[in-house]
Amino acid sequence: MTDAIESRLIELGITLPETSAAVANYLPVARTGDLLFVSGQLPMADGRMAWTGRLGEALDIDQGRQAARLCAINMLAQLRAALDGELDRVARVVRLGGFVASAEDFTAQPQVINGASDLMVDVFGEAGRHARAAVGVNVLPLGAAVELEGLFEAP
Amino acid sequence: MTDAIESRLIELGITLPETSAAVANYLPVARTGDLLFVSGQLPMADGRMAWTGRLGEALDIDQGRQAARLCAINMLAQLRAALDGELDRVARVVRLGGFVASAEDFTAQPQVINGASDLMVDVFGEAGRHARAAVGVNVLPLGAAVELEGLFEAP
Amino acid sequence: MTDAIESRLIELGITLPETSAAVANYLPVARTGDLLFVSGQLPMADGRMAWTGRLGEALDIDQGRQAARLCAINMLAQLRAALDGELDRVARVVRLGGFVASAEDFTAQPQVINGASDLMVDVFGEAGRHARAAVGVNVLPLGAAVELEGLFEAP
Numbered sequence: 001m002t003d004a005i006e007s008r009l010i011e012l013g014i015t016l017p018e019t020s021a022a023v024a025n026y027l028p029v030a031r032t033g034d035l036l037f038v039s040g041q042l043p044m045a046d047g048r049m050a051w052t053g054r055l056g057e058a059l060d061i062d063q064g065r066q067a068a069r070l071c072a073i074n075m076l077a078q079l080r081a082a083l084d085g086e087l088d089r090v091a092r093v094v095r096l097g098g099f100v101a102s103a104e105d106f107t108a109q110p111q112v113i114n115g116a117s118d119l120m121v122d123v124f125g126e127a128g129r130h131a132r133a134a135v136g137v138n139v140l141p142l143g144a145a146v147e148l149e150g151l152f153e154a155p
Numbered sequence: 156m157t158d159a160i161e162s163r164l165i166e167l168g169i170t171l172p173e174t175s176a177a178v179a180n181y182l183p184v185a186r187t188g189d190l191l192f193v194s195g196q197l198p199m200a201d202g203r204m205a206w207t208g209r210l211g212e213a214l215d216i217d218q219g220r221q222a223a224r225l226c227a228i229n230m231l232a233q234l235r236a237a238l239d240g241e242l243d244r245v246a247r248v249v250r251l252g253g254f255v256a257s258a259e260d261f262t263a264q265p266q267v268i269n270g271a272s273d274l275m276v277d278v279f280g281e282a283g284r285h286a287r288a289a290v291g292v293n294v295l296p297l298g299a300a301v302e303l304e305g306l307f308e309a310p
Numbered sequence: 311m312t313d314a315i316e317s318r319l320i321e322l323g324i325t326l327p328e329t330s331a332a333v334a335n336y337l338p339v340a341r342t343g344d345l346l347f348v349s350g351q352l353p354m355a356d357g358r359m360a361w362t363g364r365l366g367e368a369l370d371i372d373q374g375r376q377a378a379r380l381c382a383i384n385m386l387a388q389l390r391a392a393l394d395g396e397l398d399r400v401a402r403v404v405r406l407g408g409f410v411a412s413a414e415d416f417t418a419q420p421q422v423i424n425g426a427s428d429l430m431v432d433v434f435g436e437a438g439r440h441a442r443a444a445v446g447v448n449v450l451p452l453g454a455a456v457e458l459e460g461l462f463e464a465p
Contacts, residue, residue, distance in 0.1 A: 024269055025276040030249050030286035032190065032308045035342065037250045040288035094340050095347045099290045102449050109451045114334055121335040131340035133350035133459040135409045136449035139257050139291040141264045149288040153342045179424055180431040185404050185441035187345065187463045192405045195443035254445045294446035298417045304443040 005087040008123055009076075016077040017045070029082035035094070036082060038150040041074040042141060043067040052143040055136075056106025059145055064108075068098060068115030071148035075116075076123065083154060093120045093130040095151040101144065102136035109134040116148050160242040163278055164231075171232040172200070184237035190249070191237060193305040196229040197296060198222040207298040210291075211261025214300055219263075223253060223270030226303035230271075231278065238309060248275045248285040250306040256299065257291030264289040271303050315397040318433055319386075326387040327355070339392035345404070346392060348460040351384040352451060353377040362453040365446075366416025369455055374418075375425030378408060381458035382426035386433065393464060403430045403440040405461040411454065412446030419444040426458050 009016065019028065030037045043051040043066075051067035053059055059067070076087065083089050098113035100106075113134040120128035140147050164171065174183065185192045198206040198221075206222035208214055214222070231242065238244050253268035255261075268289040275283035295302050319326065329338065340347045353361040353376075361377035363369055369377070386397065393399050408423035410416075423444040430438035450457050 024265070025272040025284060026251070026287040027284045028286070030247070030284070032247065032249045032306075033188075033343075037286035037306070039286045040290070092340070092342065094342045096336070097288065099288075104449050107449060107451055107453045110334070117335040129335060129337045129340070131338070131347035131349045131459075132336040133407065133409075133457065134451060135350070135447050135457055136451075137290050138293040138448040139259050139262060141262055141289060141291075143262045147288065147290055149286075151342075151347070179420070180427040180439060181406070181442040182439045183441070185402070185439070187402065187404045187461075188343075192441035192461070194441045195445070252443065254443075292445050293448040294412050294414050294417060296417055296419045296444060296446075302443065302445055304441075 003088060005123060012122055014073060016073060016080060019077050019081045028078040034153050034155050036079065036152045036154055038075050038078055040147045040149045041071040042144040043070040043146055044074060045070060049142050049144055051145040053145060054101045054103050055112060055145065056103030061108050061111050064100065064112035064145060065115030067145040068113050068148060069119050071146050072116035072119040075148060075150050079152060089154045090124060091153040091155060092127045093124060094153055095131045097149040098134040099137050099140060099147040100134065101140045106136065109136050112146065158243060160278060167277055169228060171228060171235060174232050174236045183233040189308050189310050191234065191307045191309055193230050193233055195302045195304045196226045197299040198225040198301055199229060200225060204297050204299055206300040208300055209256045209258050210267060210300065211258035216263050216266050219255060219267035219300055220270030222301040223268050223303060224274050226301050227271035227274040230303060230305050234307060244309045245279060246308040246310060247282045248279060249308055250286045252304040253287065253289040254292050254295060254302040255289065256295045261291065264291050267301065313398065315433060322432055324383060326383060326390060329387050329391045338388040344463050344465050346389065346462045346464055348385050348388055350457045350459045351381045352454040353380040353456055354384060355380060359452050359454055361455040363455060364411045364413050365422060365455065366413035371418050371421050374410065374422035374455055377455040378423050378425030378458060379429050381456050382429040385458060385460050389462060399464045400434060401463040401465060402437045403434060404463055405441045407459040408444040409447050409450060409457040410444065411450045416446065419446050422456065
């Protein structure tokens with residue numbers, strides 16, 4: 001058993017947050033076969049929404065990218081909990097779905113979601129590369145700037 | 156062969172609607188391996204759209220929750236038809252994707268989609284818990300208040 | 311080895327574009343088992359965005375349908391590249407996800423996405439029929455009128 005991914009997180013200076021129990025009738029992560037579907041993650045930190053408002057209005061691209069990266073970090077925390085603490089069991093990141101709260105004239109959703117895609121490759125290397133959809137929406141839960149869902153393969 | 160799920164639907168007072176043949180080049184349900192992908196369901200009842208308009212404008216949270224529940228009921232009807240009438244073959248609900256037609260300041264999409272998540276757990280018990288994404292959008296087909304897509308595991 | 315799909319593309323008068331290398335940390339196509347997830351495709355042609363603006367404002371339904379068809383053609387190009395040129399290996403189209411940039415009162419997203427669904431059935435026949443979600447959004451990357459993601463089964 002190696003802990004390559006944990007070592008990599010330390011190198012990157014990333015501390016995954018504690019996860020809390022779900023408060024509704026859905027799960028943070030659901031498994032079918034070797035596939036792990038991760039529920040939509042928001043840019044929360046320390047129990048509060050860290051990035052609210054729409055891109056092109058309240059936030060610029062770089063702030064959006066930080067929001068997407070935070071969603072990805074929260075996703076890894078949920079994934080680690082679902083894998084009994086063993087992120088090394090991740091065989092690959094399969095897909096990310098990124099929703100960006102956007103002013104009507106904001107069209108740089110891909111650059112925003114790169115904040116999540118880049119993190120996955122930073123952490124998992126080549127296995128972190130994934131298929132992706134990035135779209136704009138008018139509003140997200142709790143006023144979040146970004147929502148990110150994910151699909152991972154882990155035996 | 157048990158009919159536990161049918162009995163449960165009766166207990167809950169839920170009658171699944173008849174399904175109609177698709178009128179376009181897509182399917183209500185597509186299978187790959189043990190996975191069943193269900194097309195986006197709208198809050199239709201008796202052949203008409205039962206819930207139209209945007210949350211935070213035309214509809215409040217409780218109405219949105221009813222719309223999401225109706226989408227979930229229509230989803231179960233499509234799933235039952237795809238499983239030759241045998242909902243007991245469902246091993247688990249894997250994922251729900253919920254789109255909520257939303258005014259720009261409406262941020263309670265999760266509470267709305269709980270109407271669908273709760274129904275799945277009411278019907279399938281623990282196997283009904285699933286991964287989920289809930290997002291806002293500015294408009295949905297036919298002016299629907301909610302659209303719900305689903306992924307189920309059934310051997 | 312047959313080339314039935316290539317012959318069919320010729321019959322339909324469709325020339326798939328060359329694909330270019332991804333410029334970010336994501337992939338045009340990601341495989342897990344027999345499933346191929348294709349990243350969100352935009353209505354690009356000859357290196358430029360061919361269809362921009364929102365349905366119900368800048369574009370009408372027929373133009374939207376052409377945009378969706380172009381997304382689907384670009385999807386097949388990516389899929390062919392991922393399958394080493396052998397589209398005949400596609401066992402079925404499993405799911406399409408269609409996002410339509412929409413004015414707030416535009417509710418014909420399904421008719422728009424039919425442009426993609428119809429193409430899949432034109433090319434793959436019965437195996438081209440798929441589950442689908444079609445939703446409206448306020449804005450898409452680079453001002454695109456439509457974004458389409460896909461899931462295919464190919465051993």
